[in-house]
Amino acid sequence: MIALPTRAGKPDATLAKAVDLARTVALEVAEPGDVGDHLGVRAEGERVVTHHFACLRAGYPGWYWSVTMTRAKRGKDLTVNEVVLLPGDEAIVAPAWVPYKERLQPGDLSPGDLLPVEDEDVRLVPTYLVGDDPLDPPMDGDARAQVRRVAEDLGLGRVRTLSREGIDMAAERWYAGPGGPEAPLAKSAPDSCWSCGFLVRINGSLGERFGVCANGNANDDGRVVTFDHGCGAHSEVKLARKQQPLPMPDHVFDTLTDDEYEPV
Template sequence: MIALPTRSGKPDSVLAKAVDLARSVVLEAADGDEVGEHLGAYAEGERVVTHHFACTTPGYPGWHWSVTLTRAKRGKDLTVNEVVLLPGDEAIVAPAWVPYKERLQPGDLSPGDLLPVEDEDPRLVPTYLVGDDPLDDDDRAQVRRVAQELGLGRVRTLSREGLDMAAERWHAGSGGPDAPLAKSAPDQCWSCGFLVRLNGSLADRFGVCANGNANDDGRVVTVDHGCGAHSEVKLARKQQPLPMPEHAFDTLTDDDLESL
């Protein structure tokens, strides 16, 4: 047996020696050919020791059986706390769980799908909070009810954090200055006649492409983005298509062909 000290100190000697008891507990949960050698014991706390046994089950390399034992002070009776199968450092395990909402990507929503926004979403603030006149809680609730009943505008609007997150995402995306399309463009969007500027605080950095022939048509682009469909782009003489030759006039007739 290999005793492995931990931050909790040296394992309790009585519990550390109870290898046979720990193995018998594992054999109640697994077949004999699924339990390998004893890998050691270490202290979980005062008079609490965990034994590890190698797992030989096919498909579980790097896993081990873990049995935790404990006893009362000056007591001789040992108690089994738990027995579990755990992965080691080199075990093959499933990736960490990511909630469905966080796994969604643009384009994943289908017709009829709903993606509700949390009440405390930092990207949004109540519209009635935007302004110079702060309201107390009762007044805010009243204004919100009245606005909803009368249909007066949006209940929430973008916060400063929401605007910054959108700006960072658009700048780093396919409509930003570092996109391959922009790197090879003859000019930037700020001088293109098809750029429709956004309103508000993002107007000096972003716009929407309105060129139906461009890859970014209908998408947000940075003013320093660009593409080959710029409104002022001109083809150099060497880039222009070669003129087609004149049509050949065929003087032969069907009779002439037959006489040949």
Template sequence: MIALPTRAGKPDSALAKAVDLARSTVLEVAEPDEVGEHLGADAEGERLVTHRFACARSGYPGWYWSVTLTRAKRGKDVTVNEVVLLPGEDAIVAPAWVPYKERLQPGDLSPGDLLPVEDEDPRLVPTYLVGDDPLDPPTDADARAQVRRVAEDLGLGRVRTLSREGIDMAAERWYAGDGGPDSPLARSAPQSCTSCGFLMRINGSLSESFGVCANGNANDDGRVVSLDHGCGAHSEVKLARKQQPLPLPDHVHDTLSEDDLEIV
């Protein structure tokens, strides 16, 4: 049986008894073998009742036919309001639609693909409002205004730069990702990146939290890592004596000649 929604109130008796009319209405849009047993009738409102029939159509398990009937006040004629095929609780339905831009994941873009940024993207602000780095130390207001006017006149610099929200979103994403302190690689690391000689510092507000790995032998080479991240390729890592490879034995020189082999 299909679990159906319940409605408060008692169904109109004349409409509730019109099961045959409801079934014949469904048969106008479905084949006889696609309509199953009558599952019940529920009141949708005053003189408004919906009949439900099991759906036996191939490919629609858990669905049901819904026929809504109504009649005029003090009227005896029953009329059909609508007939539809609806999913039950156990029905197979398509997943909720997600816009293409929200479905994109890092690595989905192929050569030649374009992903335009909206004009009102909260991660970006016009550069002329905040300078090239919105978190640069504040300078004299007149000096900043003069720099902006010159940059505008010469067409220099970027049109937009990261907003505070954009920087915070990037920091949260990096810190929670593979380059953060909670990745399996970091949890098993002997030391953190902050003391590693291969860490390249960055400028700006994130310099106290992140850097770039420059160890060509490390998994994170060329990637942003948090200072409390870490891996086994730390510049100061040392192997314990028992972890060091066994020394190779001295080479053995073969002094046998062909004559010696014949004697043997």
């Protein structure tokens, strides 16, 4: 059963009776077997109505054909405004379109792919602080070119660097990720990364809470971890006596020789 739009008023009687004409118009844009039963008529305005027909086209369950018609005041000639195929409440429709930058996930980039960063990306600020004041107007192309020239002259290397917003966004993402304290691996760890000898400290404000794991045997090797993260590969972890492997027994010394056997 398709839930159709509610009525906007009493439909024009002449237009409401034109079911056969509406079906004929629908068949002009659809295959003969695609148009099903008449589902009803809806008033769109004064002397404007829409007829609805069930859609029988394969792959379109829950859709319906919509034929909108009108006529002039005191006129007998009917005019078709549009014929469209519309989804009902239970119809299968494509998901809402999302810009590609919002669809991208870590690991989606392949060799050779490019992901340009917008000039006004809030995560970045000019390395040479021209236009860094929030009260300054946005820089135009000439101003950005000047920033690049100054950065090159001063030997800064990078035209832009992380803004305060960019640092905060990275910290929130890392803290909530698999290298944070809420990861299942961290909750069962014997100790935290803060006291691990494999933790490599980083500079800047992010170094107050984050480091990089350098244990080649750990799951987080080469990844950013929080100081309160942890895993079972901590540098100071020790096995309890009951967890240690059983010692191997001494080798058995075989004292038998062939001389002790009498030939038969």
